Amino acid sequence: MPINTAERARLKADHQGLQNWRAWGPYVSERSWGTVREDYSEDGNAWDYLTHNHARSKAYRWGEDGLAGICDRYQLLVFALALWNGEDPFLKERLFGLTPDQANHGEDVKEYYFYLDALPSSAYLKYLYKYPQAQFPYQQLLVENSRRNRQQREYELIDTGIFDDDRYFDVFVEYAKENTHDLCVRIEVFNRGPEPAPIWVLPHLWFRNTWAWETERQPEPILRMHGHDSQSLCLVADSSNVAPLGNLLFPYKLDNYYLQTDASSQPLFTNNETNQELLYGVSNESHFVKDAFHRHFVDKTDCVNHELTGTKACIDYGMTVIEPAGSKVFRLRLSNQNPLDQPSHSLSEVDEIVAKRRAEADEFYAAIHPPKASADECLIQRQALAGMLWTKQIYLFDVQKWLDGDNAHAPPAESRRKIRNHHWRHLNSMRILSMPDKWEYPWFAAWDLAFHCIPLTLVDPEFAKEQLWLLLFEQFQHPNGQIPAYEWEFSDLNPPVHAWAVWRVYNMDRIRNGCADREFLERCFHKLMLNFTWWINKVDSEGHNVFEGGFLGLDNISSFDRSERPDDGATLKQADATGWMGMYCLNMMRIALALAKENPAYVGLATKFFEHYTYIGSAMKNMGGRSFQLWSDNDGMFCDVLSYPDGSYHRFHLRSLVNLIPLYAVERLEDNWIEQFPLFRDNLLWCLRNRASMTQACMTENKCSAGDVLLLSLVDQEQFRRILQRIADPDEFLSPFGLRSLSKHHADHPYSFNGERVQYEAAESTTWLKGGNSNWRGPVWFPTTFLMIESLRRFAQVYEGEMHIQTSEGAHDLTLIEMAADLANRMISLFARDASGRRAFYGDNEKFQSDPHWRDCLLFHEYFHSETGEGLGASHQTGWTGLVASLIDEWRR
Structure with missing residues (x-):
């Protein structure tokens, strides 16, 4: 049973609906430029449509980005860090990286940042960004990586010499929640270099642009000054005149939020609007646009709103010179509590609240680390989990609206409707999802997410279960049963590991918390049956229980793209696809038996998946009665086979993970355990007696310390x-x-x-x-x-x-x-x-x-x-x- 800690109490209150600790979190991508959702091009070249260079000037449609960003649950209001060293050609507002066409080994981020700590409730978060003191070598990284060929290593930021002599800043950002809607922010900047160095620390607060996309502009929220005295400066983010957020089953509006900071700082204001004049040569509707702060500092242009109002704000602490080995702390507080009404609600509490939540994070992880882990292994585990918690992001995407466009007077090019995802109009997300990466993948990937949920269950089992359910939820899973693969092409195929993840997370949660969440298991099982049926109908073209499936996440493991059908009518019979499906059957059988403990109706489904497993196991060594099989005695492994229309075939004697994946399909059934399911046991015994030619290919009877056991294995x-x-x-x-x-x-x-x-x-x-x-x-x-x-x-x-x-x-x-x-x-x-x-x-x-x-x-x-x-x-x-x-x-x- 988990040890009671302050964080466990928060998670319990959140799960029971008593409090809403997840109302704010690190749900902001480090990069939204170059993504599919922001691509409205005619040719679908997402990387070129909205580039890093354009990102500071163009308002995003489907989600914001920023350094160490946090936002509310639906990303209406965003807070993130921005920096300037006085040398760079741009403000550092988001991460830079190279696109596939610019780099010798594909897209890659060219920055150094680290997710050092996190609690599941986001009551405490810690982030580190390493910011060079010299001009950031954007062009050098681009030119050198473009020059290198695929046989050469990537050229990284550290290779440029920018960190020589330690001429950089360590910028630590810590967030600590006093309560669910009161966030303390502590930014500490260290000069690691040998000389005094200047830096501008420029925290940004802004509203996501939700008002400029429809045929008619919608009412806008507003940021404005709220108070300024000898102790502090305060801004208010007011969205009271904005209608509740649409596309939800319930009304959602933000409270007014107040951002306090040091009185010596200066607030700057502009609007989160595209600079159309710069990008498209069209007149701007407002003089104040998204890139105003960049132009204010770098270009020394008078382009901010001196009326001190807008939809995007910046706190300017002025040039701060930091001595060698010295540091400077900046404190802010973002809350829905008006500080003018509560004088005690002050910046002086920030350090104390941060220290308290930091200690609670220590307490939380001390209760998680296993007893035999070394101090170094505890550090590894904690940072791994912190990275996963930081990488929770809001995934905003309405595919139908994306395909058709928002504005009836300016529809997207007709060609876009057939480039990608046109079969997924039902997909509509305003969900917090676990992402593989906040830069390379600011979108979910199906089989990645299934694996994420295993370590996430160590710290937040309710979130892990929710994640697994979401891809089976009606607004994600296709009506035909397919689970969306990833944003670039939802119709592509990832390995069917979702049932494995559901079964494993269910058992981890049951063992650790002493309570079996049957409702979660049953709900997922029903949707997984639809997915299983889709695989059977769509990926087994000849009905022989030997599967195709395409690349199945293993990208370039073959000598050709396995996602493309051969021109000569041949079909690729895949050892990995068939192994995955054998594993899928066994996972579903075990889930059905667990559900059958309370509802005997599930015994029939357990029998169905057991029998389907035997069909697959037999087919791998029989191929539907043909003269070849996937098992190769010469190779001592299963192999892919290319089957031609004339009945001939080609076996691939290529030794890769494809050959090993059939080992994943393994389960055991102990005689004394299955006695509680007499009908299932009888059906199993009938199969063993009357379908021996099939069962002998994929199951063996053994004896072990648990008694007689039936090993279900494809080998x-x-x-x-x-x-x-x-x-x-x-x-x-x-x-x-x-x-x-x-x-x-x-x-x-x-x-x-x-x-x-x-x-x-x-x-x-x-x-x-x-x-x-x-x-x-x-x-x-x-x-x-x-x-x-x-x-x-x-x-x-x-x-x-x-x-x-x-x-x-x-x-x-x-x-x-x-x-x-x-x-x-x-x-x-x-x-x-x-x-x-x-x-x-x-x-x-x-x-x-x-x-x-x-x-x-x-x-x-x-x-x-x-x-x-x-x-x-x-x-x-x-x-x-x-x-x-x-x-x-x-x-x-």
């Missing part, structure tokens, strides 16, 4: 052993840091098909298939290794200590549970300090490895170099890489 013991030998071989799949996505065998033995070849690449991809930073040709990924660890643990419960695997690395053969533990430890070692004090994922970056101001600021990369452990791809994908928090939890108890 028999000998096949399992053969696959394990490859998994445990350092010259094949076993990396020092987890499982390689492609066997190292293909380093010296590339695989070719139709003139295209696949070669083992330990680091970034040298091909552009599915994007330059989508590399499944060697690097280690967290989600796939995590599932393999889970599978090994399930097999170990049946085989116990009787199966040992020879390894060339160990002093003795490993049992299955030792193999699972070994893989978990390898993954944890990506982040943990080794004997020499170095973290593998930092690679050879000495600044990160040894500098006291960098070495404990962790990044959670998309994937990792399979030989060195260096972090690669997106640098803030705490999404599924946050699974390291779960590995620490499960293997340090």
Whole structure:
């Protein structure tokens, strides 16, 4: 049972509807430029439609961005940090990065920022941004990365020399809630350099533009001065004349909010309106537009509203010169309580409230860390979870409105209607969603989100359950049952891991909190049945229970794009798709049996999914009566097969995760456990007796300490052993840091098909298939290794200590549970300090490895170099890489 802490009490009150601690949170993206939602182009080239250079001047339609931003639940009012060092050509208001066409390995953020701490209720949040003192090298990053080819490394911000001699600022932002609608903000800026250095700290407060998009402009909210005395300055954000937010089942309006800060500061005002004159050569409706603060400071233009009113405001503390090793603190307070009515409600309390919530965060995580975790592993777990909590964002998107346009007088180009997502007009979101990344992916991805919910359950099980339900909710799940994949193309296919996540989160919550949330399980199960049916009808084209599915999230793992149908009428029978579906059946069977404990009607559904699993298991080795199967005796693994209309076929002898995924479909049924379901037991026994030709391909009877047990697996013991030998071989799949996505065998033995070849690449991809930073040709990924660890643990419960695997690395053969533990430890070692004090994922970056101001600021990369452990791809994908928090939890108890 969880230990009662102040944060647990807040979460309980929030869940019971007694308080609303989630009313404000870090729901603001670090980047909204270049996203699909903001793209109204004719050709669908989102990256070029609204660029980083345009972002400071164009009002967003579907969501704001900012540094360390927070906002209300529906993002009507936003607070975020902005900075200027007196040298940069732009105010630093949002993160900069390169687009796919500008970089040699795909899109990439070129900034250093860290999510250091967070509580689930957002009662405490801590963020760090490292801001250079010299001019930010925008052009240098662009030119050098564009010059490099795919065989060369990416050129990063630290490579420019901008941080030499420590000439940068550490900007820490802390948020602490006194209550649900009262937020204290503490910004502390440290000069790490050898000389005094100037900085302008410019917190922004603004309303999201909800008024300028319809055919007729809507009433606008207003920001204005509220008070200014010797102690403090106060602004008021007043939306009283604005109608309640539409598109909801209930009225939603903001209270008036008051922003207090130091009396010596100066408020600046403008409007959150597009600078149409600059971007399009059209006259502005207002003289005061979105980029006014940029022009005020950088261009020295008189463009702010001296009437001290607008829809966007900025607090100007003036130029602050900070001495070497010195710091300066800036304090603000944002609240729905009028400080003029409550004189005690002052800035003097900010430090005390921040310190109190910081101590409560220490208390909260002390109760979560497992007892055998080292201090360093506790730090890793806490920052992983903090990153996941910071990456909760408001996802605003009405696809129908996006396709048709808001303004009847200015509809989007007709071509847009067929570029993407035109089958998803029902999708309508105003939800808080867990995102993979607040820069590279300021939108959800279906299979990423399923993995996010595992570590999130450690800190906030109600939020994790809500996330899993949302993708099954009517305004997300397609009427035909498909779960939306990701924003770039909702109709694409991600692996069907949602049922696995629902079942796992349900059990984590049940065990930890002592209460089974049957309502959650049952609600999800009904919608998952629709999704399962969609897979059966749409992804099994010949009805043989062998599935296609396309790329299934593994991007460039093949020699060709598996999402594209071959021109010659052939179909690709996929080992991974079929393995995923076997796993899906077993997950649904277990859920149905859990529900059958209270409602026997679910026994029939458990039997249905058990039988469907046997069909799949049999088909993988029979292919609907054809002369070939997915299992290859020569390879000792399952393989993809290309089936031609004339009955011939081609087997792909390519050793990759595709071959290993069938191991994820594993479950056990103990005789003494299934006695409580006599009808299910009878149907199972009937199958074993009367469909032996099918069941022998995917289930075996065993004895273990729990008694007689039926192992449901797509491999028999000998096949399992053969696959394990490859998994445990350092010259094949076993990396020092987890499982390689492609066997190292293909380093010296590339695989070719139709003139295209696949070669083992330990680091970034040298091909552009599915994007330059989508590399499944060697690097280690967290989600796939995590599932393999889970599978090994399930097999170990049946085989116990009787199966040992020879390894060339160990002093003795490993049992299955030792193999699972070994893989978990390898993954944890990506982040943990080794004997020499170095973290593998930092690679050879000495600044990160040894500098006291960098070495404990962790990044959670998309994937990792399979030989060195260096972090690669997106640098803030705490999404599924946050699974390291779960590995620490499960293997340090």
